Amino acid sequence: MASPTSFLSIFLCLVAFLFITVSADPDMLQDLCVADLSSGIKVNGFPCKDAANVSSLDFFSQGIANPGLTNNTFGALVTGANVMTIPGLNTLGVSLARIDYAPGGLNPPHTHPRATEVVYVLEGTLDVGFLTTANRLISQSLKKGDVFAFPRGLVHFQKNNGRVPAAVIAAFNSQLPGTQSLGATLFGSTPPVPDEILSQAFQTTPRIVRNIKSRFQPKK
Secondary structure (H helix, E strand, O other): OOOHHHHHHHHHHHHHHHHHHHOOOOOOOOOOOOEOOOOOOOEOEOOEOOHHHOOHHHHOOOOOOOOOOOOOOOOEEEEEEOOOOOHHHOOOOOEEEEEEEOOOOEEEEEEOOOOOEEEEEEEOOEEEEEEOOOOOEEEEEEOOOOEEEEOOOOOEEEEOOOOOOEEEEEEEOOOOOOOEEHHHHHHOOOOOOOHHHHHHHOOOOHHHHHHHHHHOOOOO
16 A cells, blocks of 8 residues: 555645646746747747847837727737747746737637736726636726736736726747637638627627628728
């Protein structure tokens, strides 16, 4: 019969394995691995640039310093500060984004399959929420200085119901968290999801599905 010490060892191994497997990005194995975005090599992440060619600019960005333009369909704009704009984030497992909202602007329901998100409100007010797998809505009204977390993979949204612009800084535990916006994913995919699938799923008619799809087609 196994001793208590053996059971403890097995338990600790399982806990260690769990922490390793649930981390958002793989741990780095060197001081830095600046992404070579021009490389044709396909890996989980990006291959490293030659260390001799690394500079401070690989770790620097001013991309989220100023408000983004919100004159679009949803009245909101997400500006990323991830590995695609800061190559030095490769293998570091972190990134940021700035989200700006016009009055009435919406960051529509979406998910981040590779990261948890934490937002800090720079200005304005927001109504935010996420949905659990039990279909429970967890929502909160936020004001300047507030912080709110959206668990990894869960559908969430942010809405500016105020009369003035709003903005947040969002932090992610992934160098490239990925985003799937539900409306664009289901009604704007290429090739398209068949009308009969969506009409049955949403308990509506194919004609209404086609009408919704037309709204998600690229602007010509």
